[in-house]
Amino acid sequence: MRTKILSALVIGTLIATGATTAQAATSACTYKPATWLPVPPAADQGGTIAAEAGPGVYAGLITYTDSSAVLGYKRHAARWVNGAVTDLGMLTGADYETHVTDVNSAGVVVGFGGKVVGNAGGWPIIDYVPYRSAGDQLEQLPVPAGAHDVRASVIAANGDIWGSGFGPNSNNYKVVYKWPADQPGTVVTPAGFPTGSEVADVDSDGTVAITVIPSQEPQTDRPYTWKNGVAKALPLPSGAKSGGVSAISNGRVVGESVDANFNSTGILWDNGVAKKLPNSATALDINASGLILGYSSSPYKGALWQLTTAIGAVPAGLAINAVADDGSIAGSGVQPTTTNPPLPVIARCS
Incomplete structure (x- = not known):
């Protein structure tokens, strides 16, 4: 299980309602901020949690105002x-964005940094390079x-890092x-992935969830999994022309499908069967x-489902980016009664 790639507070604003276990799916609860995590005093634009690895371990971004930076800040x-x-x-040499x-x-934290390699029409051309954390700094993989535009997407419990x-x-x-992990300083190209594969996530048993883009033509994206050298296409639901994956956990895959009119729907693949999430966009x-965790379609806002049962819309308040196995959700928000910038927060069901 992991989150979508983050470089800003992009997932939406929310405090969510929902159940935390399959047994509680029919009894919705309300998520409330339980723990606010600190940022260094100089990080005057706050921070956010982007990923979690179980109780007490989180990773994300902290933002500093920096007038010398191209963007006016550094994350x-x-x-x-x-x-x-x-x-x-x-990452040294990739200080345009993180x-x-x-x-x-x-x-161990993974991700990618952007470096400016050129200019086109006044806009910077960015190349991305993968990194992992080593001690208290980042090192390039x-x-x-x-190769170019290489991004580290996910790290397994054993330390193997996957990307595209x-x-x-x-x-x-x-x-x-x-x-x-057992061959430090090396990179390999595993066999069996279809042409155009992009890694989204890896499960505890080593199954890799991927989106395959086999053509430059629109709406050719397809959801797949891969394990031990064998790729398996996931079915699209009725009415869909294309689809992709976002995360995998305990054998279940989530993502979205897109119809001929470019309308998207959140999808759960459970035991290889595509199931539409009610009133969902992704x-x-x-x-x-x-x-x-995803977005509802009407209105378009953050939402939670327990498998295919909708268990709560996501009203304003926090920006949630990750859902943990203990049922907590994590992201960022502004502490009530303060004018502080958004701070990393963990919310729990109560």
Whole structure:
């Protein structure tokens, strides 16, 4: 289970209602902020949780005003362990922007940094390079010679890191890369992934959830899983022309499908069967018991489902990016009665 890639507070604003276990699915509860995590005093624009790895271990971003930066600010990767924050900084040589994608229970944070490599019509051309945390800083992961726009997407419990990028001979289609934990400093290209595979997540049994984009034509995206060298297409629901995945946990995959009119619907693939989430636009994350975070379609706002049962809309208040196996949800929000910038927060059902 993991979250969508984050470089800002982008998931929406909310305090959510919902159940935290399959047994509680029919009895909705209300999520309330339970723990506010600190940011360094100089991080005057606050921070957010982007990913979690179980109780007490979180990763995300903290933001500093910096007039010398191209964007007017700099976002650093950060890690919180048992309430204490570590500023991991930015990747050396890739200080245009920082993205945090995942963290494992050992506190290793992964993501990618952006560096300016050119200019087109007054807009910077950005190349992305993958990183992992080592101690209290970020280190670049190796990439094959000639590869570009390579991003680390997820880290497994055993330390294996998975990601995607454009290979030196990939003809503008993405290639899957793996950085094995037992072979530090190396990168491999695992066999069996379809052309155009982009890694979304990895399950505890090693199953990788991927979105395959096999063509430059629109609406050719397809959802897949891969395990031990074998890729398996996931079915699209009736009426869908394309689809992709966001997360996997305990064998269940979530994502979205898109119809011919480009309307999207949140999808749960359970035992390989595509199930539409009621009144949904997309599904972003899922925990081991089937609690799903996504967006409703009408109105368009954050929402929770327990498997295919809607258990609460997400009203304004917090920006939630991750759902943990203990049923807590995490992201950022403004503390009540303060004028502080958004701070990292964990909300629990009460």
